[in-house]
Amino acid sequence: MLIKKIKELREYLQPYKADNETIGLVPTMGALHAGHLSLIKTAKSMCDRVVVSVFVNPIQFGPNEDYTKYPRTLDEDYKLCTQNGVDAVFSPSPAEMYGEGFILSNNNLTYVCPPFNYTDKLCGKSRVGHFDGVCTVVNKLFNIAQPDFAFFGEKDAQQLIIIKKMVKDLNIPVEIIGCPLIREESGLALSSRNKYLSDDGKREALVLYKILQNIKKCYKQGITDVAALKETAFTFLNNNVELEYLEIYDADTLDELTKANDNSRAFIACKVEDVRLIDNIKLGE
Numbered sequence: 001m002l003i004k005k006i007k008e009l010r011e012y013l014q015p016y017k018a019d020n021e022t023i024g025l026v027p028t029m030g031a032l033h034a035g036h037l038s039l040i041k042t043a044k045s046m047c048d049r050v051v052v053s054v055f056v057n058p059i060q061f062g063p064n065e066d067y068t069k070y071p072r073t074l075d076e077d078y079k080l081c082t083q084n085g086v087d088a089v090f091s092p093s094p095a096e097m098y099g100e101g102f103i104l105s106n107n108n109l110t111y112v113c114p115p116f117n118y119t120d121k122l123c124g125k126s127r128v129g130h131f132d133g134v135c136t137v138v139n140k141l142f143n144i145a146q147p148d149f150a151f152f153g154e155k156d157a158q159q160l161i162i163i164k165k166m167v168k169d170l171n172i173p174v175e176i177i178g179c180p181l182i183r184e185e186s187g188l189a190l191s192s193r194n195k196y197l198s199d200d201g202k203r204e205a206l207v208l209y210k211i212l213q214n215i216k217k218c219y220k221q222g223i224t225d226v227a228a229l230k231e232t233a234f235t236f237l238n239n240n241v242e243l244e245y246l247e248i249y250d251a252d253t254l255d256e257l258t259k260a261n262d263n264s265r266a267f268i269a270c271k272v273e274d275v276r277l278i279d280n281i282k283l284g285e
């Protein structure tokens, strides 16, 4: 079932909630791929009803980012969702979510702002305000669907940590389930933005995973010094890959470390063919 209005989603879910059925929410921006489908599969295994939201959230994009060109493939997304047993696809318009004319007056919106020490690093550093936009829309989706469980991918590990923090700090009655990062056979992390890459670009983009795998290998061989682990990346970089960040932080708190341990995660962001790609790996697994 395709639902575009907030009121309709509430009306649709109400009888299931009255019957004490568990509701799972999988928030997405669409252009669905196997990474999203793995979240849906986990949601199906844990919940009586599964709602997938497909919403390209304007307030999480910076002024020079790809909001207008972000792939929008609702017909295909809807088909994939029904084939995979999703009960409802919720795809509101920006006006439905934020009110008519919000673009002109988005300084007139109540935002949910996660703490600075979670957002002043990694993607938050270059994407100022991004996680305010993410937390605001996810909070709204939680208020609209009131799910028992919500599913997020470790692909966006900083986002997952920040959402967990928001839910804890604001006592939101939902359980956040983190799901493993899904890769192409080549090792490239699946992402809706991979659609922007040429075949050559996709090959170049493998550098991200190679760097992460090598860091993990070095860690397993006994190197724990974070600076030394980060140094190992430079042999992989070339002119086609622009490194934005490479960091090793605590996987739960994003605290900085001088020595890596089994609970550390390496995070990387690079631009390939002007497409911003992110990836991460847990060192201890």
Ligand code: AMP
Pocket: 027, 028, 029, 030, 035, 036, 038, 039, 151, 152, 153, 154, 155, 156, 179, 180, 181, 182, 183, 189, 190, 191, 192
């Ligand atoms: P997006 O549509 O990019 O906003 O992603 C929606 C959800 O799918 C987020 O929780 C992402 O972390 C998750 N996701 C995206 N790509 C992957 C992937 N390759 N593996 C696992 N989860 C993913």
